[in-house]
Amino acid sequence: xxxxxxxxxxxxxxxxxxxxxxxxxxxxxxxxxxxxxxxxxxxxxxxxxxxxxxxxxxxxxxxxxxxxxxxxxxxxxxxxxxxxxxxxxxxxxxxxxxxxxxxxxxxxxxxxxxxxxxxxxxxxxxxxxxxxxxxxxxxxxxxxxxxxxxxxxxxxxxxxxxxxxxxxxxxxxxxxxxxxxxxxxxxxxxxxxxxxxxxxxxxxxxxxxxxxxxxxxxxxxxxxxxxxxxxxxxxxxxxxxxxxxxxxxxxxxx
Amino acid sequence: xxxxxxxxxxxxxxxxxxxxxxxxxxxxxxxxxxxxxxxxxxxxxxxxxxxxxxxxxxxxxxxxxxxxxxxxxxxxxxxxxxxxxxxxxxxxxxxxxxxxxxxxxxxxxxxxxxxxxxxxxxxxxxxxxxxxxxxxxxxxx
Amino acid sequence: xxxxxxxxxxxxxxxxxxxxxxxxxxxxxxxxxxxxxxxxxxxxxxxxxxxxxxxxxxxxxxxxxxxxxxxxxxxxxxxxxxxxxxxxxxxxxxxxxxxxxxxxxxxxxxxxxxxxxxxxxxxxxxxxxxxxxxxxxxxxxxxxxxxxxxxxxxxxxxxxxxxxxxxxxxxxxxxxxxxxxxxxxxxxxxxxxxxxxxxxxxxxxxxxxxxxxxxxxxxxxxxxxxxxxxxxxxxxxxxxxxxxxxxxxxxxxxxxxxxxxxxxxxxxxxxxxxxxxxxxxxxxxxxxxxxxxxxxxxxxxxxxxxxxxxxxxxxxxxxxxxxxxxxxxxxxxxxxxxxxxxxxxxxxxxxxxxxxxxxxxxxxxxxxxxxxxxxxxxxxxxxxx
Numbered sequence: 001x002x003x004x005x006x007x008x009x010x011x012x013x014x015x016x017x018x019x020x021x022x023x024x025x026x027x028x029x030x031x032x033x034x035x036x037x038x039x040x041x042x043x044x045x046x047x048x049x050x051x052x053x054x055x056x057x058x059x060x061x062x063x064x065x066x067x068x069x070x071x072x073x074x075x076x077x078x079x080x081x082x083x084x085x086x087x088x089x090x091x092x093x094x095x096x097x098x099x100x101x102x103x104x105x106x107x108x109x110x111x112x113x114x115x116x117x118x119x120x121x122x123x124x125x126x127x128x129x130x131x132x133x134x135x136x137x138x139x140x141x142x143x144x145x146x147x148x149x150x151x152x153x154x155x156x157x158x159x160x161x162x163x164x165x166x167x168x169x170x171x172x173x174x175x176x177x178x179x180x181x182x183x184x185x186x187x188x189x190x191x192x193x194x195x196x197x198x199x200x201x202x203x204x205x206x207x208x209x210x211x212x213x214x215x216x217x218x219x220x221x222x223x224x225x226x227x228x229x230x231x232x233x234x235x236x237x238x239x240x241x242x243x244x245x246x247x248x249x250x251x252x253x254x
Numbered sequence: 255x256x257x258x259x260x261x262x263x264x265x266x267x268x269x270x271x272x273x274x275x276x277x278x279x280x281x282x283x284x285x286x287x288x289x290x291x292x293x294x295x296x297x298x299x300x301x302x303x304x305x306x307x308x309x310x311x312x313x314x315x316x317x318x319x320x321x322x323x324x325x326x327x328x329x330x331x332x333x334x335x336x337x338x339x340x341x342x343x344x345x346x347x348x349x350x351x352x353x354x355x356x357x358x359x360x361x362x363x364x365x366x367x368x369x370x371x372x373x374x375x376x377x378x379x380x381x382x383x384x385x386x387x388x389x390x391x392x393x394x395x
Numbered sequence: 396x397x398x399x400x401x402x403x404x405x406x407x408x409x410x411x412x413x414x415x416x417x418x419x420x421x422x423x424x425x426x427x428x429x430x431x432x433x434x435x436x437x438x439x440x441x442x443x444x445x446x447x448x449x450x451x452x453x454x455x456x457x458x459x460x461x462x463x464x465x466x467x468x469x470x471x472x473x474x475x476x477x478x479x480x481x482x483x484x485x486x487x488x489x490x491x492x493x494x495x496x497x498x499x500x501x502x503x504x505x506x507x508x509x510x511x512x513x514x515x516x517x518x519x520x521x522x523x524x525x526x527x528x529x530x531x532x533x534x535x536x537x538x539x540x541x542x543x544x545x546x547x548x549x550x551x552x553x554x555x556x557x558x559x560x561x562x563x564x565x566x567x568x569x570x571x572x573x574x575x576x577x578x579x580x581x582x583x584x585x586x587x588x589x590x591x592x593x594x595x596x597x598x599x600x601x602x603x604x605x606x607x608x609x610x611x612x613x614x615x616x617x618x619x620x621x622x623x624x625x626x627x628x629x630x631x632x633x634x635x636x637x638x639x640x641x642x643x644x645x646x647x648x649x650x651x652x653x654x655x656x657x658x659x660x661x662x663x664x665x666x667x668x669x670x671x672x673x674x675x676x677x678x679x680x681x682x683x684x685x686x687x688x689x690x691x692x693x694x695x696x697x698x699x700x701x702x703x704x705x706x707x708x709x710x711x712x713x714x715x716x717x718x719x720x721x722x723x724x725x726x727x728x729x730x731x732x733x734x735x736x737x738x739x740x741x742x743x744x745x746x747x748x749x750x751x752x753x754x755x756x757x758x759x760x761x762x763x764x765x766x767x768x769x770x771x772x773x774x775x776x777x778x779x780x
Contacts, residue, residue, distance in 0.1 A: 081441030094740040123584050129523035130512040144323050149512050150505020155445040159585020161738035167436035185374035186434035187505025244584040
């Protein structure tokens, strides 16, 4: 059989498609690699309880937020549209929508410190197309800024508004950066990392350490004897919008 | 036959374009002698043999990167048993190699290899002692 | 490949149009380079409204791409002979539209250099992964089908037998691309506007209205500008399809409004309140939405009365109204209002900036250029017969 130039080109194109498809199938097959799931960290579930009564008594205090942002080189961008925030104060009625009538003290401008909820069933992790965000076995929802493609699907998925995108280069807004922690680059999403770099050194999160009233208690929710569990068993605590099924690990003592 | 000038002109143009980098190099008076890297006085050995590091430092850095961020591997044990903290800024630069400008850039510039974008996020210790501003202004070229 | 030469001969008007599109592409590319340098801060997007016109246009053009099925299905499954000459126009429209979708996703990425991470770390639990799989599959299907069919036509031989199952496969595949695109949005907690099980049917209804409407306009343009005539009967039948699909689409929108507004649940009602009336004086989308409503109702009136619909001039106007109406509602309102109010109960306005429009224009121009070249080749092949 004589092979014409056209036939040859067709076969060539066909083989290219076949090779491409093979690569894809192989890639899908290996999707379940142990990389993101397999972690050497023990069976912990890190969580935090915030005592809003103490916060209320220190109206206007933002030491936790400052400590967090300084530690992690979070830029202070004046343009509201491009803001980056890991831990910040928000009005009570915005944090707990539809939770109180118009006449409570909370409706009158009290603020609540909010951060990533490090959910047990995180929507952001479910939607991320590259596993740039994933949940560690100790409950910390991690971000890999090397892998993030900046599609912002996680921002659409997070029902708590905990994620920020670097719309502009953050470095000019940093002042003197903390040399022990990287900055971020334009085009990636970032959020609170529960101070995983400090946890690895056996330290408490920076916000917890910065609070003069010890309003934030951090610990292992799976350990019945941990201070956080003691606290939660003794006081009435709420999570943000638990009905969404995400399972936040941040509790607010009201 | 009348095409001869056209053909030669075309050939000349082709050769000129292909050898352009050579002419550029000559014009820029670049030397074929590579930059001399000073080994840190207090260390005899990098985390891996010199030849390996020269050839495959990016592979090692990427393995460190993925290990630390994704697998909670915060320490690296070298072949000679020394344990290192996995940290580009803290270990590689601060402990031995000084700064991005002193170490990475010199080779990368000489070899014409555009720097990977490590420095879009990671900070380098200041090239000159006390020059903190250089860190903030540092970044990708 | 053998037919590409046909695209290189044409009238002055043809080349003028190509040049115009190339200028738009160049402008778009220049804007994109600025965005690449500066970051997405160049757009009107914000921490609260983190997806805008790029993603909205992506959604709209997935619909246009899927709508090829509205000519392929009647012809191949119901033997509607009037569509014999235009199925290929639908398939080529799908190719151009899917390409636009991919470009819209690409220009929306903060780190476009890392786009291959989606393949390197395939993540089946992400709907974005499946969207990529279904869109690229659909692109390949339509490219193969259109090429094989046109090559057979050029040689005056019947198409090879193996193409029939491929064509049949493209029908459910078209439905799948828009279903998966709806799944991108409607599986998210905390975005009540999108959290509706009829989002996929709504997407399909609006797709089957906007796509064939565009096809009617394209057929009429081809008749005017070239020797190719789709035929009155084919255009009339397309008109019927648009009429049904648009009716269903408006009905679905009514269902959404009833559910959200009658129940009075604030987080479901608020996005609609924002769209149609504005909240806290932030009403940038209000004129967009009302214009969409007026155009939709006018189009329905023209399409549902057979006497009006049979008049091709009226049909052309109605098709234009359908296309623009859905472009406003789906290509802007639906995606932006999904972010309003934000999870922290904040109403943030969004409007595309000039560079953003430049990039959008560039992507449209790429689509229009592809379509022009494809249709030029098709018409030339048919003229040669």
